[in-house]
Amino acid sequence: MITEEIITALERAWNAGDGEAWAANFAEDADFVDVVGRIQRGRATIARESQNIFDTVYRGSTLRIRQVSSRPLGGGFDLVHTATTLTIPTGPLAGEAQAVQSKLVHDGLIVAFHNTIRRDIAVFAGHDADLAARSPQEWNS
Numbered sequence: 001m002i003t004e005e006i007i008t009a010l011e012r013a014w015n016a017g018d019g020e021a022w023a024a025n026f027a028e029d030a031d032f033v034d035v036v037g038r039i040q041r042g043r044a045t046i047a048r049e050s051q052n053i054f055d056t057v058y059r060g061s062t063l064r065i066r067q068v069s070s071r072p073l074g075g076g077f078d079l080v081h082t083a084t085t086l087t088i089p090t091g092p093l094a095g096e097a098q099a100v101q102s103k104l105v106h107d108g109l110i111v112a113f114h115n116t117i118r119r120d121i122a123v124f125a126g127h128d129a130d131l132a133a134r135s136p137q138e139w140n141s
Helices: 003-016 019-023 043-054 129-133
Strands: 026-033 039-041 062-074 077-088 095-106 109-117
Touching (some): 003 019, 026 043
Antiparallel strands (some): 026 039, 077 095
16 A cells, blocks of 8 residues: 555544554554554554544544655655544543654555654643753753
8 A cells, every 4th residue: 555545544444433444554563652652562452452442532533644744765664754633522532632643654554653642842841931942852951
C-alpha cells in the first residue's frame, strides 16, 4: 500500500470502530507507542488494544488524519508524519483532541508508530514565558 492508502484505511477503520481493520495496516511484528506511552508489540496486540478503546473511551469517536510529510529512507522504508483530530462524542474524554504521529512504513505496512497528543506549550511549560519561548533544543540549557 502507498501512504495515502494506509492513511485512508486507518481513518476508515477507526471511524468504524474496527480494531482488526486498524491493525491490518501494521506489520505482524510492529511496535505501536500509543498516546499514553504504552508500547504495544505485534499486530494481534494492536488489534486487541484498539478494539478495547473503540468499545470504551473512544466509542463513537471520529478520526480525521492529515499527512504532514513523507520521505523515503531507502531499503523500502518511508518516514511518515501525520496530524489527527479526534472527536469524542461522550464520556470522560468527550471533546476534541489533536495529536501527531510518526510512522515507519516498510513495503506498505506500518512497522513502527508513535502517537503524541498535542498540548498548548504555555500550559506544558507551566506558564513560564521564558521556557515557552525557547525551542525544544534549548529546554535543557
